[in-house]
Amino acid sequence: MVEFILRRVLQAILVLFVMTVLVFFGVHVIGNPIDLFVSSECTKACVDAIMANLGLDRPVWEQYLIFLGNLMAGDLGNSFTFGVPAMSLIWERFPATLELATAALVIALVLGLPLSIHAGLYPDSPVSRAIMALSMLGFSVPIFWIGIILILTFSVRLGWFPAIGRGETVDVLGVPVSFLTLDGLHHLALPAITLSLIMLSTVIRLTRAGLREVLTSDYIRFARANGVRETRVIGWHAMKNILIPIVTVLGMEFGSVIAFAVVTESIFSWPGVGKMLIDAISVLDRPLILAYLIFVVTMFVVLNLIVDILYSVLDPRVGRSAR
Amino acid sequence: MTKLGMALAAVLALAAPLPALAQNVLTIGVRSEAATLDPHWTQLSADLQVQEHIFEHLVDLDSSSQPVPGLAVSWQPINDTTWEFKLREGVTWHDGEAFNADDVIYSFDRLKAGIEGATASPAFQLAKGGKSWVNIDDYTVHITTTGPYPTMAEDLAMIPMVAEHVVPGKTPSMDFNSGAAAIGTGPFMYQEFSPGNRIVVTRNPNGWGGDPGWDEVVFRPAGDDSARLAALLNGDVDMIDYPPTVDLPALRENADFVVSTISSDRLIYMMPGYRHMEPYITANDGSPMMNPLRDWRVRKALSLAINREAIRDRIMGGASLPARNIVPPGFFGHVDDLVADAYDPDAAKALLTEAGYGDGFRMTIHGSNDRYINDARILEAVAQFWTQIGVTTEVDAMPRAVFFSDLIRGGADGFPGFDSPKFSMALTGWGTVAGEATYTVSGILETCNAATGGGNGNFGRYSNPSIDSRSVLAKQTIDRDARLALLQEATRMAMEDYALIPIHFQVNSWAMRAGLEHRPRTNERTLAVEVSRTN
Numbered sequence: 001m002v003e004f005i006l007r008r009v010l011q012a013i014l015v016l017f018v019m020t021v022l023v024f025f026g027v028h029v030i031g032n033p034i035d036l037f038v039s040s041e042c043t044k045a046c047v048d049a050i051m052a053n054l055g056l057d058r059p060v061w062e063q064y065l066i067f068l069g070n071l072m073a074g075d076l077g078n079s080f081t082f083g084v085p086a087m088s089l090i091w092e093r094f095p096a097t098l099e100l101a102t103a104a105l106v107i108a109l110v111l112g113l114p115l116s117i118h119a120g121l122y123p124d125s126p127v128s129r130a131i132m133a134l135s136m137l138g139f140s141v142p143i144f145w146i147g148i149i150l151i152l153t154f155s156v157r158l159g160w161f162p163a164i165g166r167g168e169t170v171d172v173l174g175v176p177v178s179f180l181t182l183d184g185l186h187h188l189a190l191p192a193i194t195l196s197l198i199m200l201s202t203v204i205r206l207t208r209a210g211l212r213e214v215l216t217s218d219y220i221r222f223a224r225a226n227g228v229r230e231t232r233v234i235g236w237h238a239m240k241n242i243l244i245p246i247v248t249v250l251g252m253e254f255g256s257v258i259a260f261a262v263v264t265e266s267i268f269s270w271p272g273v274g275k276m277l278i279d280a281i282s283v284l285d286r287p288l289i290l291a292y293l294i295f296v297v298t299m300f301v302v303l304n305l306i307v308d309i310l311y312s313v314l315d316p317r318v319g320r321s322a323r
Numbered sequence: 324m325t326k327l328g329m330a331l332a333a334v335l336a337l338a339a340p341l342p343a344l345a346q347n348v349l350t351i352g353v354r355s356e357a358a359t360l361d362p363h364w365t366q367l368s369a370d371l372q373v374q375e376h377i378f379e380h381l382v383d384l385d386s387s388s389q390p391v392p393g394l395a396v397s398w399q400p401i402n403d404t405t406w407e408f409k410l411r412e413g414v415t416w417h418d419g420e421a422f423n424a425d426d427v428i429y430s431f432d433r434l435k436a437g438i439e440g441a442t443a444s445p446a447f448q449l450a451k452g453g454k455s456w457v458n459i460d461d462y463t464v465h466i467t468t469t470g471p472y473p474t475m476a477e478d479l480a481m482i483p484m485v486a487e488h489v490v491p492g493k494t495p496s497m498d499f500n501s502g503a504a505a506i507g508t509g510p511f512m513y514q515e516f517s518p519g520n521r522i523v524v525t526r527n528p529n530g531w532g533g534d535p536g537w538d539e540v541v542f543r544p545a546g547d548d549s550a551r552l553a554a555l556l557n558g559d560v561d562m563i564d565y566p567p568t569v570d571l572p573a574l575r576e577n578a579d580f581v582v583s584t585i586s587s588d589r590l591i592y593m594m595p596g597y598r599h600m601e602p603y604i605t606a607n608d609g610s611p612m613m614n615p616l617r618d619w620r621v622r623k624a625l626s627l628a629i630n631r632e633a634i635r636d637r638i639m640g641g642a643s644l645p646a647r648n649i650v651p652p653g654f655f656g657h658v659d660d661l662v663a664d665a666y667d668p669d670a671a672k673a674l675l676t677e678a679g680y681g682d683g684f685r686m687t688i689h690g691s692n693d694r695y696i697n698d699a700r701i702l703e704a705v706a707q708f709w710t711q712i713g714v715t716t717e718v719d720a721m722p723r724a725v726f727f728s729d730l731i732r733g734g735a736d737g738f739p740g741f742d743s744p745k746f747s748m749a750l751t752g753w754g755t756v757a758g759e760a761t762y763t764v765s766g767i768l769e770t771c772n773a774a775t776g777g778g779n780g781n782f783g784r785y786s787n788p789s790i791d792s793r794s795v796l797a798k799q800t801i802d803r804d805a806r807l808a809l810l811q812e813a814t815r816m817a818m819e820d821y822a823l824i825p826i827h828f829q830v831n832s833w834a835m836r837a838g839l840e841h842r843p844r845t846n847e848r849t850l851a852v853e854v855s856r857t858n
Binding site for chain 1: 439
């Protein structure tokens with residue numbers, strides 16, 4: 001296990017390195033951020049002075065080496081826009097995104113598992129067909145459209161939910177969270193539902209397919225023949241085998257939901273990292289873009305690791321071969 | 324289970340928001356969020372409009388961007404190169420300390436010393452004209468320049484004042500966002516800065532300008548146009564900036580909402596390239612050709628071919644002001660008798676034929692798609708108008724992150740120290756922030772010259788000695804009438820020569836719930852003191 005984790009970490013460092021090279025030079029090719037920030041009255045001398053102040057007048061490879069050096073020292077630089085360390089901006093906004101993504105995951109599981117078990121047990125009932133049609137919609141309809149429709153219906157027409165922003169927060173262990181206040185839940189509902197749709201559809205389709213397959217296998221039949229209660233057959237014996245693909249997919253899905261909840265966050269003006277990334281890209285805030293992507297790569301590596309470890313818990317065979 | 328449920332209920336009960344005690348709260352949904360409260364950090368409108376509630380300038384700008392007394396009560400030139408500013412007495416900072424000339428000198432010095440990491444500080448306003456400053460007594464400041472300098476008041480309207488007893492030793496930007504250094508003299512005081520979510524300022528009970536009319540003002544960012552509108556419709560916010568132009572007609576019809584508009588200081592225009600060969604202009608068969616845009620008749624034909632009313636009505640939701648000027652009406656330097664070219668495709672074709680381009684040519688025009696209101700759609704419309712008169716025009720619209728660097732220095736023929744623009748015809752905009760035309764004439768009409776700073780926005784590399792001489796002279800003419808005459812002459816010459824092809828001035832719009840009244844500003848900022856209740 002230790003060797004396995006070590007190998008993963010080394011891989012991650014390699015991935016990080018390649019990513020910084022690609023992003024650093026890529027962002028550099030797009031354009032010069034100073035052109036977007038300065039007033040139109042700022043003359044060439046004034047632009048040059050700002051470039052020198054930020055070190056942008058040096059050759060790009062030199063800038064990259066400086067960046068690497070600072071990275072080793074744990075300094076990812078200050079955001080051009082905000083003038084504060086890029087990492088602090090990410091930490092400041094990450095709880096909001098994590099909260100949104102977790103809420104979406106909870107919705108996906110709490111709604112998705114019962115629905116899909118129903119659809120798996122009674123595949124021909126009209127309700128099951130409706131559930132499957134719904135999951136198809138969840139996959140195929142673009143998120144921004146769903147978001148706008150939810151806003152128009154539930155916040156403009158019915159007035160039940162607010163359209164933008166995050167609600168009242170309370171500090172839990174120093175982290176501001178909004179799901180513990182009524183106002184916070186109120187604000188959280190629409191964006192979380194919007195964000196959960198794809199995960200919900202994934203859960204429904206995977207669980208149903210898995211259940212249909214597993215239910216015909218011998219060990220289920222023997223379990224039933226043995227007189228094991230039906231709830232235990234489904235909820236324990238069948239589920240155990242279905243969960244592996246679900247955990248894999250959801251683990252990855254959860255990562256992308258956190259990393260790129262951009263659309264949902266933009267529509268609902270949710271103060272998370274996704275929206276910040278889009279804003280950073282549109283003004284070429286290089287330190288912030290880089291810091292964020294490094295953060296995301298690290299997060300994916302960690303998530304992968306967690307998924308792998310969960311495997312070995314769910315399916316002892318995986319753990320043995322990894323050892 | 325029940326225990327957990329009870330605990331949860333208790334937490335919820337405790338955390339439920341208390342009913343707001345402040346009676347007069349104005350919530351504004353803004354398109355772009357403010358990134359910093361350090362007033363010396365940026366020049367971006369989104370930052371400035373929030374900062375201006377807290378920090379003030381020696382000179383204020385009224386709603387049509389004309390200078391009026393701010394923290395200075397009066398100013399006048401005492402000789403050719405020195406301006407004397409008399410400061411307002413009895414003004415206090417939000418922490419109770421008195422404001423005086425030391426704060427002014429400190430603010431200037433802080434900017435001049437440079438702010439580490441700042442991408443766009445207003446320091447260049449101090450560098451213009453080689454300004455130096457000295458305090459004569461507690462309420463008098465002298466500012467000296469190397470030569471006669473007429474636009475001193477306009478420049479100082481861009482320099483916010485920070486407190487000498489607070490700011491030294493504080494970290495730029497960060498300590499302002501935390502509130503530690505966000506001590507100003509303005510009508511509102513720092514309350515909360517929650518990035519991406521809300522910024523709150525509260526009434527300053529000791530403001531020299533009197534009661535600002537609101538106990539609390541909340542800025543909430545909502546970048547998505549439809550979400551911002553939805554937030555207004557369902558009452559999340561009282562007011563929004565930049566309502567989507569397609570929805571303007573419907574909002575105007577609706578009795579529950581009020582729309583306020585004013586022509587902005589931002590000119591949207593097509594900038595022709597003036598090099599002998601242009602990379603994006605070819606003959607009809609694709610072969611290279613001498614640049615037809617160097618013939619003024621071709622430029623005039625292109626201008627006549629644009630239906631500006633159609634752009635206003637079909638694309639801008641009525642919110643644009645067709646133009647043939649470089650500064651909007653009411654600004655120092657506007658020429659009243661220059662009116663926008665009427666749509667006349669037949670005359671345009673005739674002019675093209677007269678210039679020897681009766682068969683037309685091919686051109687690709689460039690522009691941003693996320694910088695100006697409906698920029699990509701305007702670009703497409705212009706291309707269609709031009710194709711109709713025989714100039715086969717293609718459109719290449721791109722994000723501003725790509726566009727502006729290429730516009731300024733993307734050309735293949737640049738070399739170190741000499742920027743060459745990339746495009747042959749580009750849609751761009753110019754905002755006359757100072758409310759007067761001196762630096763607009765200098766910026767977009769003067770010949771580009773990195774040494775003097777002239778023509779730093781002249782990306783077509785237009786060059787006209789008659790305009791240059793007037794522009795250079797205007798920058799040194801303190802007498803207002805003489806300067807006005809020079810600026811208007813230069814503008815008229817440029818317009819008659821079609822140095823650039825103006826399309827329109829953007830019109831700023833706001834939408835708010837009925838019961839509010841707004842005195843809109845030319846410079847796009849949303850200030851709470853200019854919003855009042857009518858019921």
